[in-house]
Amino acid sequence: MWLTFKNQFFIKFWSPFAAVIAAGILSTYFFGLTGSLWAVTGEFTRWGGHVLQWFGAEPETWQYFKIIGLNGTPLDRVGGVMILGMFGGCMAAVLWANNLKLRMPSSKKRIAQALIGGMIAGFGARLAMGCNLAAFFTGIPQFTLHAWIFAFAAAAGTYIGAKITLLPFFRSTATLKAGGLKKIAKPNPNQVQNRFRLGWVVFAAMIGLSLYVMQSSTKLGIAMFMGMMFGLLIERAQICFTSAFRDMWITGRTHMAKAIILGMAVSVIGIYSYVQLGMTPKTLWAGPNAVIGGLLFGIGIVIAGGCETGWMYRALEGQVHFWWVGIGNIVGATILAYYWDVVAEPLATSWDKVNLLDVFGPLGGLAVTYLLLGLSFVLILMWEKHFFSKQKREQQAVAAKLAALAANKELAANKELATSTQA
Template identity: 90%
Template sequence: MWLTFKNQFFIKFWSPFAAVIAAGILSTYFFGLTGSLWAVTGEFTRWGGHILQWFGAEPESWQYFKIIGLQGTPLDRVGGVMIIGMFGGCLAAVLWANNMKLRMPSSKKRIAQALIGGMIAGFGARLAMGCNLAAFFTGIPQFTLHAWIFAFAAAAGTYIGAKITLLPFFRSTATVKLGGLKKIAKPNPNQVQNRFRLGWVVFAAMIVGSLYIMQSSTKLGIAMLMGIIFGLLIERAQICFTSAFRDMWITGRTHMAKAIILGMAVSVIGIYSYVQLGMTPKTLWAGPNAVIGGLLFGIGIVIAGGCETGWMYRALEGQVHFWWVGLGNIIGATILAYYWDDIAAPLATDWDKINLLDLFGPLGGLGVTYLLLGLSFVLILVWEQRFFKKQNSLKEAALANVAHQAEAASVKG
């Protein structure tokens, strides 16, 4: 019985569909209990600021850091302890499943792709004041118009990014060598058992750490605990927003995209309830920054091969490519913070912060949000049907062409 349970919940990957919906519910409680959003790039930008401080710079004087804050250390901030919890949860899950193996990028081109794509995504995310989480998955349930602008711009960006990655320059140059298939090495039973135990050590240490932090700040302790659960969810279910968009454009697979819509739909009513209880939703500027930032973010995550959540668990699995993606994210976000003063007014701060609950009234804003989510779901279904209809037509045309050539050859013979 234990082996079956262990295999089902610690070894096998979880259903991404159920996990994304669970993440939507959890992100709602995260907002209710901490007053903050499940978000990562803002904190990664602060990490970039701290690194600059180590070298004598004064990023705390930059306007961008005055907006998002750079006080204290990650252990003093909700986002900081939450991300530490996410890394801990991811690491525990990786160890439980013995899913850790150092995997180097196939070429220097891939490293450049990861770094540049990560920088573009990081820059775009912070220009829009959020990534696939704060400006999309957890942003839309906050009823902020800027999240909807970002979402559609990011979708367009991922489409452009998908087309870019299909260019010859981005195609793999790997060749098949003679010599047959290599024998797949069986996992070492001792290593598997030791890693499983180490995973529990990591998990226990994170829980103890969060309880210790809770002694001085209940909010920070809860944030870390919930971060651990977020980490478990994204690693065990391999949740990646990049693949949700990219797969839809390239292969027609919409399973993850549908799950994301449903996850947000579940979260919306929870956030609405908290707002009715007196909490203030997070609303940001609905300006060109959301459009440009969304486009850049969408292009960047597809070129890099991973988004802000995807690179975290893949990096801990030993995929070195995603170490570079993460580094690129931090660099790109920090560059945006440096240039923020020059572009803030025309692109962001001169524009209004529009919340749908204020614009249409409480019930009207709730209705409009569900209407837009429903429309998005329908558009995904239409795209899926159109994609596979086109694929079937191409197959039929190819078969007809082969038959025609065969018939012509027969007549000629």
């Protein structure tokens, strides 16, 4: 019985459908208990600022850091301890499943894609003041119009990114080596058992650290603990927003995209309840920054191969490619912070912060949000139907062409046989 339970919940990957909905519920409580959103790129930008401080720069004087804050260390901020918790949760899950293995990029081209794509995504995310989380998954339930603008722009960006990655330049050139296929090595039972135990050590350590932090700051302790739960979810269910969009455009698979819509739908009512209790939703500028940032973010994550949550758990699994994606994210976000004064007024700060609850009233804003989520779900279903119908037509056309070629060959062969018989 224990082996079945262990295999089901610690070894096998979880259903992304259920996990994304669980993440939506957890993000709602995260907002209610900490007053912050489940978000990562803002904190990554601060990390870039801290690195610059080590080299004698003064990024704390930049206007962007005056907006998002650069005081203290990551351990003093909700976002910082939450991300630390996410890394801890991811690592525990990786060890439980014995999914830790150093995997190098297949080529230098892949490293360049990871770094450049990560930089584009990081720049775009911070231009829009949020990534696939704060400006999408946890942003839309906040009823902020800018999140909807970002979401549709990011979807368009991933479509463009998918087309770019299909170009010959981006295709990897695999070569076959002599010697045939390598025999797949069986996992060492001792290693599997030791890593499983180590996973529990990491898990227990994160809980202990959360309780310790909670003694000095309840909010920070809760943020760390919930970050750990986010980490477990994204690694065990392999939640990646990049694949949700990319797969929809390239393979027609919409399972993850549907789950994301349902996860937000569940979160919306929870956030609405907290707002009715007096909490203030996070609303940002609904300007061109959301459009441009969303497009860049969508293009960047597809080129890089991972989003802000996807690269975190994959990096801890030992996939070196995603180390470069993470570095690119931080670099791109920091570059945006440096140039913020140039783009802020025309693209962001001169535009209104629009919250649907203010525009349509509490019930009206709730209804409009669910209407837009429903419309998004229908559009996904329509795209899925269109994709597979088109694919079927193309397959039928190819089959008909092959049948015609075969018929022509048979006809030619019959004519040749008739001619030789007459002769």
